[in-house]
Amino acid sequence: MSILRNTTIRHKLTLIIMFTCITALVMASSAFIVWEQITFRNSMARNLSIQAAMTADNCKAALAFEDVADAEETLKALRAESSIIFGCIYTADEKVFAKYSRDKTVTLPQPQKDGHHFHNNSLTVFRSINLDGEKIGTLCLRSDLHLLSVMLKSSAGIITIVLLFVSLMAYLMSSGLKKIISGPLLKLADTTKIISQKKDYSLRVEKKSEDEIGTLIDAFNQMLGQIQQHDAALLNANKQLTSEVAERKKAEATLEEVNKDLETTVRELSRSNRELQDFAHITAHDLKAPLRAIGTLAEWLAESYADKFDAEGKEQISLLVGRSQRMSKLIDGILRYSEVARTGRKAEKVDLNTLVTEIIRGIDLPDNIEIIIKNRLPTVEYEQTRMTQVFQNLLTNAVKYMDKPEGHIEINFTEHDGFWKFSIADNGPGIEEKYYGKIFKIFQTLSPRDEVESTGIGLPLVKKIIENYGGEIWVESKVGIGSIFFFTLPFSTDALKNGNRLLISAQAKT
Amino acid sequence: MKRKTPSLIILTLFFFVAAMPSPARADSQPTPEYQVKAAFLYNFVKFVQWPEEKPADNNDIITIAVIGNHKFGNAFESVKGKKVRDKKIIVKFFSRFHDTNDKNDLKKCHLLFICPSEKQHLNDIIEIAGQANILTVADMNGFIQNGGIIQFIMQDKKVRFQINLSAARRAKLKIRSQLLRLAKKVVEEKSPKKD
Numbered sequence: 001m002s003i004l005r006n007t008t009i010r011h012k013l014t015l016i017i018m019f020t021c022i023t024a025l026v027m028a029s030s031a032f033i034v035w036e037q038i039t040f041r042n043s044m045a046r047n048l049s050i051q052a053a054m055t056a057d058n059c060k061a062a063l064a065f066e067d068v069a070d071a072e073e074t075l076k077a078l079r080a081e082s083s084i085i086f087g088c089i090y091t092a093d094e095k096v097f098a099k100y101s102r103d104k105t106v107t108l109p110q111p112q113k114d115g116h117h118f119h120n121n122s123l124t125v126f127r128s129i130n131l132d133g134e135k136i137g138t139l140c141l142r143s144d145l146h147l148l149s150v151m152l153k154s155s156a157g158i159i160t161i162v163l164l165f166v167s168l169m170a171y172l173m174s175s176g177l178k179k180i181i182s183g184p185l186l187k188l189a190d191t192t193k194i195i196s197q198k199k200d201y202s203l204r205v206e207k208k209s210e211d212e213i214g215t216l217i218d219a220f221n222q223m224l225g226q227i228q229q230h231d232a233a234l235l236n237a238n239k240q241l242t243s244e245v246a247e248r249k250k251a252e253a254t255l256e257e258v259n260k261d262l263e264t265t266v267r268e269l270s271r272s273n274r275e276l277q278d279f280a281h282i283t284a285h286d287l288k289a290p291l292r293a294i295g296t297l298a299e300w301l302a303e304s305y306a307d308k309f310d311a312e313g314k315e316q317i318s319l320l321v322g323r324s325q326r327m328s329k330l331i332d333g334i335l336r337y338s339e340v341a342r343t344g345r346k347a348e349k350v351d352l353n354t355l356v357t358e359i360i361r362g363i364d365l366p367d368n369i370e371i372i373i374k375n376r377l378p379t380v381e382y383e384q385t386r387m388t389q390v391f392q393n394l395l396t397n398a399v400k401y402m403d404k405p406e407g408h409i410e411i412n413f414t415e416h417d418g419f420w421k422f423s424i425a426d427n428g429p430g431i432e433e434k435y436y437g438k439i440f441k442i443f444q445t446l447s448p449r450d451e452v453e454s455t456g457i458g459l460p461l462v463k464k465i466i467e468n469y470g471g472e473i474w475v476e477s478k479v480g481i482g483s484i485f486f487f488t489l490p491f492s493t494d495a496l497k498n499g500n501r502l503l504i505s506a507q508a509k510t
Numbered sequence: 511m512k513r514k515t516p517s518l519i520i521l522t523l524f525f526f527v528a529a530m531p532s533p534a535r536a537d538s539q540p541t542p543e544y545q546v547k548a549a550f551l552y553n554f555v556k557f558v559q560w561p562e563e564k565p566a567d568n569n570d571i572i573t574i575a576v577i578g579n580h581k582f583g584n585a586f587e588s589v590k591g592k593k594v595r596d597k598k599i600i601v602k603f604f605s606r607f608h609d610t611n612d613k614n615d616l617k618k619c620h621l622l623f624i625c626p627s628e629k630q631h632l633n634d635i636i637e638i639a640g641q642a643n644i645l646t647v648a649d650m651n652g653f654i655q656n657g658g659i660i661q662f663i664m665q666d667k668k669v670r671f672q673i674n675l676s677a678a679r680r681a682k683l684k685i686r687s688q689l690l691r692l693a694k695k696v697v698e699e700k701s702p703k704k705d
Contacts, residue, residue: 061688064553066546066668070692132556132594 010182017174018167025166029159033152040151044123045116048143051081052127056139059089059098060129063137068098075100083143085122089129090138097137111138121145184213188220201228281338284331291331295324333457337442340386340464350384352377352391356411359392369399369407377413378420381492386465391424393458394485398426419471419490430479439475462487540583546669547662548585551623551647554660555594557689558621561682564643566618572597573618577604577635578625607631617642624648624658632656636677643681647671654697659683663694670694 007015055074062071075087078100086101090111099108109124116125122142129137191205201224207217302309302317309317353376360371380387398409404427413422431439442460466473470490477483540548551574566573572594576582586601593599602619607628616622616635622644624635629650636657639646646653649662654674659681661672672695678685690696 058688061557061686061692064556065550065671065689065692067670067692131553134592 008182009185010178013178013181014171014174017177018170021170022163022167025163029163033155033159036155037148037152040148041118041123044143044145044148045118045125048084048123048125048141049116049127051078051084052125052139052141055087055141056127056129059139060131060136063089063091063097063129064131066097071098072100078141081143083147085142085144086140087142088140090140092136094138109140109142111140118145180209181213184208184217188213188217192220195224201231277338280334284334284338288328288331288335291324291328295321295328298324330457333461336389337457337461337464340461340468347381348384349379349381350387351379352387355384355387356391356395359388359395362392363396363399365399366402366407368405369402369409371395371399371409371411374410374412377411378415380420380489382469382489386469390462390465390487393462394424397458398424398428398483401428402426403429416488419488421486421488423484423486425482425484427482430481430483431475431477432479433477436475436477440473538583540581540585543664543669544581544583545585547623547649548582548589550662550669550671551621552586552589552592552594552599554645554647554689555599555621557686558645558678559684559686560620560645561643563682564620566620570597571600572620573600573602574621574623575602575604575616575619576623576625577607577616578627579606580623580625607635613638617644619644621645621647624650624653626650632658640677640681643683645678645681645683654695660693665694672697674699 055078058077059071059074062068062074071089075089075098078084078087079102082102084102086099086103086106086108088099088108089097091097094111096108112126114127116123122144124140124142127139127141128135129139188205191203195201195203204221204224205217207214207221298317298320302314302321306314353373356373356377365371395409395411399407402409408425408427410425411422412425413420415421440459440463443456463473466487466489471488473485473487475483475485555572555574574586574589580603589599589601591598602615604616608631616638620643622635622639624632624646626649628635632648632650632653633656636646638644640657645660646658647660647662648658650658653661654672654677657674657677657680659674659677661674663670663672671693673685673690673693674697675685675690676697676699
């Protein structure tokens with residue numbers, strides 16, 4: 001079957017036509033031969049019966065008068081019919097009266113009722129011999145079926161010739177007919193090939209008939225139309241895409257340029273920042289020595305010339321000492337602040353529980369304020385000094401600004417994916433929302449200097465440390481009720497080292 | 511029908527008379543030769559056609575008669591009651607010709623077998639038979655030469671017959687060709703008499 005599958009439609013058509021023709025012909029011929037055989041047998045039987053009737057009539061006198069010689073003479077007439085094997089006359093008491101046989105040896109059957117039988121390639125007819133209504137004997141004739149086989153042979157021969165002729169005709173006609181089907185198909189295939197080679201979708205196949213092939217061609221043409229449309233659309237889209245890509249490339253180039261500029265700016269900025277820090281540090285450091293000298297001198301003046309100064313003088317001197325001390329603290333603060341960026345980050349394992357407990361112990365805590373660590377704090381791997389600065393500043397602030405008769409300060413923390421979130425909540429005065437940003441800026445303090453001793457460096461320092469570690473700090477507050485300072489710290493400082501600060505701050509916000 | 515009674519009497523008489531002198535009794539076993547001849551006589555009826563003017567008791571019977579001292583014995587037993595052309599076959603035995611008073615009875619038979627004992631009356635019998643359209647059969651030599659119609663002969667120990675076609679024509683009998691074919695000799699007189 002696979003051979004049949006792979007042959008061309010032309011061959012298939014030829015095969016189908018030939019097969020159909022030959023099958024029909026063979027079936028018709030078979031039916032014809034069968035019919036012919038039946039008819040021929042019937043006619044043979046009829047003919048032999050007629051012959052038997054005639055012979056019986058001819059020999060009834062001989063039988064009546066027991067004239068064997070005459071009967072045999074009559075039977076001899078059967079010789080004219082070469083197919084008759086034998087003829088035999090039986091008397092009424094079933095004895096052989098006379099016989100004729102074509103061949104030398106012959107076995108005679110017992111007489112039977114009138115009728116014919118086909119048996120062993122022979123036809124036997126029995127006929128009773130009646131004389132005036134009285135049965136006086138039986139005639140038996142047997143004929144071979146030679147004629148039948150001759151007839152069948154000649155029929156078969158004719159049928160074979162007809163079969164060959166019809167096959168030839170069918171082949172010739174099919175080769176003409178198949179053009180009707182395979183012609184348009186081949187044309188279609190050729191067009192398809194041309195289209196796929198030239199990519200020319202504007203081509204169309206000419207439709208010549210309204211049959212299935214016509215439908216196929218219609219569908220094909222329709223498909224071509226669609227492809228053409230799609231192709232055009234695709235081309236258009238491609239053009240657009242190309243231009244878009246070009247634009248994007250341009251934009252990317254611009255972005256890269258901007259980025260480069262930005263990098264340069266950042267580099268310059270960080271350099272200038274560093275320089276500024278260095279400058280601040282050096283300046284602060286350099287200012288420290290003369291300030292200490294001024295302070296010492298003022299103290300010395302106050303002590304040594306105490307009796308020489310009047311009350312106003314003493315007042316002024318003590319103001320001088322105080323101011324110089326505040327300045328000293330301010331300079332220390334600036335130094336610390338500038339050191340955050342300067343000093344190398346020596347990370348070590350710090351148990352925050354121990355650290356915070358020690359800080360609390362170090363704070364001169366009034367009796368009306370309590371600090372609670374809500375849950376066990378983690379052990380972090382950061383510079384211990386910085387951690388101390390962070391907690392000390394935040395706790396000190398909370399204690400320092402506490403205005404309630406019973407102060408509660410609560411330290412808490414939660415663990416998130418990649419970072420810790422700490423919170424230090426108090427029930428202090430709270431901060432107005434407009435100051436949320438201001439409090440983290442250096443030298444800013446919300447209360448007058450003389451009311452609460454503050455350098456304005458604490459929270460900016462904390463912010464700087466936290467941000468240096470890749471964390472974030474912010475405040476939530478309600479005036480008169482309290483404030484919560486939140487800050488985050490990544491689990492490790494690696495993220496910072498990778499410079500992925502933005503990402504972490506983004507995570508922290510979520 | 512009125513004549514039936516005398517004919518029956520004659521028949522009875524005949525049986526009575528014939529029983530005594532006849533060498534072969536009606537109930538005795540015939541020789542095979544006469545058995546065959548009896549069958550032949552019966553078969554002749556089938557191949558012969560009588561004219562319509564043939565005198566007979568009625569049209570429903572065909573009478574086979576034997577005259578003289580015969581040797582048939584009971585050879586006709588098998589023939590009795592048979593029908594030919596829907597006519598019943600009746601077998602009659604006449605005694606000697608000179609004893610037969612009523613020649614009319616003789617005339618009414620269809621086939622007459624003449625025994626050799628009646629040789630001296632042959633011409634008379636043939637004369638009567640010719641007029642009464644009777645098929646005459648005998649096994650005497652020279653029978654057909656003397657105007658008889660069918661004569662039995664023996665050939666190879668088999669019963670055969672010869673036919674005088676002219677005599678048959680004179681008696682206005684039609685003999686079917688099949689029978690003529692079987693005849694060993696068919697005689698036709700060159701100058702047939704016209705009766």
